[in-house]
Amino acid sequence: MVQKQILLNAFSMNCVGHINHGLWTHPDDRSTRYVDLDYWTDLAKLLERGKFDGLFLADVLGAYDIYGGSLDIILKEAVQLPINDPLLVVPAMAAVTKHLGFGVTSNVMYEPPFLFARRMSTLDHLTKGRVAWNIVTGYLDSAARAMGLARQVAHDERYDLAEEYLELVYKLWEGSWADDAVVRDREGRVFARPDRIRKIAHAGKHFQLDSVHLSEPSPQRTPVLFQAGSSSRGQDFAATHAECVFISNQSPAGARDIVATLRDRVAHAGRRREDVKVFMGITVVVAPTDAEARDKYEEYRRYASPQAGLAHFASATGIDFSRFAPDEPITHVRNEAINSAVDAITRRETGWTVSRLLDQLALGGRYATVVGSPSTVADALQGWIRDTDLDGFNLTRTVTPQSFADFIDLVVPELQDRGAYKTEYAEGTLREKLFPGTGARLPDTHAAARQRYPHEATAGSPRAE
């Protein structure tokens, strides 16, 4: 039997501090150069050298203002603020690579779907089908206020809106232009056939639209769909829409449960269990030997900012940890969002305090963390894959780009030697690379397929749907 190949995304963000906070102060760290194009083009070339499947770019539209009710530590440690637009770094990276995929995060609450659909079609054209969309609904009141709302829309209503948003962008991407609409016939003077293009008329609860899609069909039409919802409603959404799901957990048992539940829901939604690839966030510190790796971890940790990690976690949970004494048991009304955030970094059953959180969040703590030699790291990664039914990892950055370079120089060859990681990219779009043999377009079992341009020829004007 062919060994399962580990999928791998680099996890980053168009900002200084992303997950492992404070490391921008390390002398070798280059994350403060996120405003420079060559920071991104160099990163893309590095990742393609390491045969990474993709670069996954997170995003957030608000500021983390929960901790102490201020932005003091957030700004001092550049905790996802300042933060620039993720889509705009992709074209320059695409120009210097051939295979690397690009996952970009965009929020359905705030980006107008008609304009967003054109942006993604444009990116899919420019990258020749290497783009993925991480669908988020947001969770910050500060983002809602930035967008002119008093507070954010309630959790389940956000998913109602997201469902309608997806229906609408599927209609634009899949249903407005027939596959044979664009003929580029110079001699016949027909660039596109009007009888093979139709307006999309959508009148829903949250959105209205009456237009053709502005972009001609791109290689993948709908970008590869990522999602990371951990709530029950979020998992249902993922089961219907997601092709890749991003999870976080500290224990193989916990991760295994999440993956199994998710695949059950995927099957329930009429799709194959393997139609969703599951990626887990992970932090890796690697060096030639275990001892050197531990030293490197301790050295990095000296530059880390646990306080910044706590301020970030405060906004993830909505809990202002500044109101607790260091060893005071944190009691707080739990809800699903808080529980999943807490599950991700620790065991819910054990008590937690600010002291314990600071220790946990100093370096790597938001995700599973592996420190060791190439062999130790490869053992751990293969163990996760074997024990949990995961498909791959979103690899966080620590000292950047050094931590990605270390992984590529040390871990990738080890995994390749073990037959657990590709030695060459497959040809084709990102979707074809992730799901070999299925083609550039979404499978017929996916919800988007219902919005496709009808197979039968249509007649008449493109003004009518």
Add this chain to the structure above:
Amino acid sequence: MVQKQILLNAFSMNCVGHINHGLWTHPDDRSTRYVDLDYWTDLAKLLERGKFDGLFLADVLGAYDIYGGSLDIILKEAVQLPINDPLLVVPAMAAVTKHLGFGVTSNVMYEPPFLFARRMSTLDHLTKGRVAWNIVTGYLDSAARAMGLARQVAHDERYDLAEEYLELVYKLWEGSWADDAVVRDREGRVFARPDRIRKIAHAGKHFQLDSVHLSEPSPQRTPVLFQAGSSSRGQDFAATHAECVFISNQSPAGARDIVATLRDRVAHAGRRREDVKVFMGITVVVAPTDAEARDKYEEYRRYASPQAGLAHFASATGIDFSRFAPDEPITHVRNEAINSAVDAITRRETGWTVSRLLDQLALGGRYATVVGSPSTVADALQGWIRDTDLDGFNLTRTVTPQSFADFIDLVVPELQDRGAYKTEYAEGTLREKLFPGTGARLPDTHAAARQRYPHEATAGSPRAE
């Protein structure tokens, strides 16, 4: 006295047919490759070789559905449909150039200002201050319907909204972060100083916002501001906000009147008359001799589509020309928008018919057109500059990129020999290149300056404005 240097933008759009329609059918035309990154990076390198000041990218968010009430000719001839996002081609072009500026069009009616402000800050960072924004308010009901409205907002109300939009983005770009907010102090662990960053609280008629700007200050902060409004209200808006204005006219006398009126309004707004650079749209067909240029013009014209030009013009004016017989006098209730569109292509006083429009719109007709040898073209361009007080031109494409290459190979050296065109780029941002000696930021006399972060030190939390 130093001779006035002619400023020059290439005028294009992320689509096939832009201004001179039908030329995509010419065997040498590459515009159908607009979906490929190297189409854009090659163009950028070409334009920088020609020392163009910028590439000016138009945009439109709706389809031209007035002519015959259908999209038939629009789709067959690819008249600005399909059309992809203009911002996303800029980063790849910036990565292969050092000096070329990039003007992108974005519509204040439909792009949320908080998100748009971050996009432009991101572009200004990535290009190191080479980005300009062409502010448009739109004019198509089809765009309004695409965005979920029954019809577009009325003309003057669009400008009211635009005024508030500008106030808001100025606050974000100029007023949220002090110049000395970002210190990047690794040893002191201060990336940004919280006491030098403030939230913007805006509660207006059209927009509300309560947030810090997400991006740290970029080289220009506010991008160079382009505007093309030709109505009286549009000219007032330009007089207040624009640094560069794009006009179109067929006659030196007409252009001179527009420029003089505009500069009067600029002075009335408390700015210097020269604080606005005026560019006129122009089409040039050049060859080594006048006779060869005329032959080339006639050859291009054989591939042109006057019908496509007329369908485009129908949406510009709102008049369905399909309802007129070829030689029937076109009588139509004129309004300001129609008059300015008509002025741009012909003399309003003379009668016009579909036959005359088709002849006029076949090639170059939407803008002044010059056909001739390098010497003839240079004479014409210098004549326009001398007679009208224009500062430069937006050069349309005909057969692309050939027409830009011809201009660069033939006209640019001629203008340089005459001392009328730069032989080297100036250093600095786009604003510093266009307005030597004034710095990267807007002058104090500009409306945006009122929104600047206060000079006096502020104390306290960034939560308060």
